[in-house]
Amino acid sequence: MSYYDRALEMKDELVANRRYLHENAEVGLTLPKTRAFIEEKLREYGIEPQRCGEGVTGLIGKGGKVLLLRADMDALAMPEESGLPFASKDPKAAHCCGHDMHATMLLGAAKMLKEHESELKGTIKLMFQPGEECLNGSLNMLEHGILENPKVDAALAYHVGPGQLPIGMFMYNDNSTMMFSNNSLKIKVKGKGGHGALPQNCIDPISIGAHIIIALQEIIAREFDPHDACVITVGTFHAGTAMNIIPEEAELTGTLRADTKEAQQKLMKRVKEVAEATAKVYGADTEVEISAGGPPLICDPSTTKEFVGYMRELKLPETMEYPNISASASEDFAFVAEQVPSTFMYLSSGYMDERGAYSAHNPKVQFNEEVLPRGAAYLAHCAQRWLEEHA
Known part of the structure; x- marks a missing residue:
C-alpha cells in the first residue's frame, strides 16, 4: 500500500484533526491548546513529543541521516468570515493562512512514518512551529536546538495555496528565490503642532509623512535594477486628533520585501536615509526603526530536485507541477x-467554484480539505525515499 492509499484511509481522521485546530485557532508564539493537541496526537501515534522552545518536536527512526519535516501551527490575528460550521471560536484569531492544514498533514505523515519505522534508513525529526506569522517562531525553535541532537541534514516544508486553483498542483523553485525577505518599518515624524489655520507657525508631520511615502516609492522606481524584485508598503499612517489641529507627531509603519540579501540590505539602508533626509528638508526630526527581519527563502537546488522526483513517484491523480515559482510574501x-x-513547496488547496474567490489572509478564505491526504502522503513518501537515498 502506498502512502497515498494509506492517507486516503485516514482521511476522516485528517479532516477531524484539521477542524479541531481550525476551530481552536491561536495566535503568536505561545499556543497552549494547539500544542497540547499536537502532543496528545503524537503520543497516540506512539511518538514521544518533546518541547523545543515554544514548539513541539519528536523523532521517528533511529540513527543515520536526519531529515526535518516542518509545519507551522499559528493563526492570524483577524476575524473569520468563512461561514464554516467549524469556524474559529475566537473572534480575534483565524486560520486564514492554512497553518492548521500544515500541522494536520504533518501529523498524518508522522502517524504513517511511525507505522513504517522499521523500514526507515535514518531518522525523521518533526518540527511543529509556532509564531510563523510574526516571523519569530522558527528562530525560537532554532535557538532551542531544533537542528541539533540529532543534527539535521536536510529539511522539507509545504504551504497550502487557496484560491481558484485545482487540487493536484504543486509549485516549487530550484534555481532562484522562492519567497522574499521581510523587515518591518516604523517611522516617527516629529514636527511642531499648532492651529490648523496657521500652518506657517507649524511643522506639519502629516504633510511630511505624505512626502516620505512618495519618496520611498522612488527608491524602488529609480535606484534598484528592474531585475531586483523589491516592495515597500506603508500600511498605517496615524496622526492628529481633530480637523483643525496640526499635530506634533505622525507615525508610519510598513513592510519591506526583497528577493536577495543584497537588495534587502540596500533597501534597509536607503529607506532610513531617504526618510530622514525628506523630513529634514521640511524641518522635522525623525526616528526610523527597521527590524532585523528575515532573509529571503532560497531552496537548495539539488535537494529540491530530489524531492520533486520522489513526489512524481507517487503518481497521484491529476497532478500538475509548476517550477520557478516566486512569491513576494x-x-x-x-x-x-x-x-x-x-x-519549500506550495500545494494547491483551492476550489474552482465560488469558494475559491478569496486568497490567503482574507477573512472569507476557504481551504480544500482534499489536499490533506496528498500533503501527508508527500511528506511521508519524500521522507522515506530521502533517507533511503542518503543512507
Whole structure:
C-alpha cells in the first residue's frame, strides 16, 4: 500500500484533526491548546513529543541521516468570515493562512512514518512551529536546538495555496528565490503642532509623512535594477486628533520585501536615509526603526530536485507541477533554509467554484480539505525515499 492509499484511509481522521485546530485557532508564539493537541496526537501515534522552545518536536527512526519535516501551527490575528460550521471560536484569531492544514498533514505523515519505522534508513525529526506569522517562531525553535541532537541534514516544508486553483498542483523553485525577505518599518515624524489655520507657525508631520511615502516609492522606481524584485508598503499612517489641529507627531509603519540579501540590505539602508533626509528638508526630526527581519527563502537546488522526483513517484491523480515559482510574501522557514539544505513547496488547496474567490489572509478564505491526504502522503513518501537515498 502506498502512502497515498494509506492517507486516503485516514482521511476522516485528517479532516477531524484539521477542524479541531481550525476551530481552536491561536495566535503568536505561545499556543497552549494547539500544542497540547499536537502532543496528545503524537503520543497516540506512539511518538514521544518533546518541547523545543515554544514548539513541539519528536523523532521517528533511529540513527543515520536526519531529515526535518516542518509545519507551522499559528493563526492570524483577524476575524473569520468563512461561514464554516467549524469556524474559529475566537473572534480575534483565524486560520486564514492554512497553518492548521500544515500541522494536520504533518501529523498524518508522522502517524504513517511511525507505522513504517522499521523500514526507515535514518531518522525523521518533526518540527511543529509556532509564531510563523510574526516571523519569530522558527528562530525560537532554532535557538532551542531544533537542528541539533540529532543534527539535521536536510529539511522539507509545504504551504497550502487557496484560491481558484485545482487540487493536484504543486509549485516549487530550484534555481532562484522562492519567497522574499521581510523587515518591518516604523517611522516617527516629529514636527511642531499648532492651529490648523496657521500652518506657517507649524511643522506639519502629516504633510511630511505624505512626502516620505512618495519618496520611498522612488527608491524602488529609480535606484534598484528592474531585475531586483523589491516592495515597500506603508500600511498605517496615524496622526492628529481633530480637523483643525496640526499635530506634533505622525507615525508610519510598513513592510519591506526583497528577493536577495543584497537588495534587502540596500533597501534597509536607503529607506532610513531617504526618510530622514525628506523630513529634514521640511524641518522635522525623525526616528526610523527597521527590524532585523528575515532573509529571503532560497531552496537548495539539488535537494529540491530530489524531492520533486520522489513526489512524481507517487503518481497521484491529476497532478500538475509548476517550477520557478516566486512569491513576494515571506516565510520564516527561511531561517532553517539558511542553515541546512531545504525545500519549500506550495500545494494547491483551492476550489474552482465560488469558494475559491478569496486568497490567503482574507477573512472569507476557504481551504480544500482534499489536499490533506496528498500533503501527508508527500511528506511521508519524500521522507522515506530521502533517507533511503542518503543512507
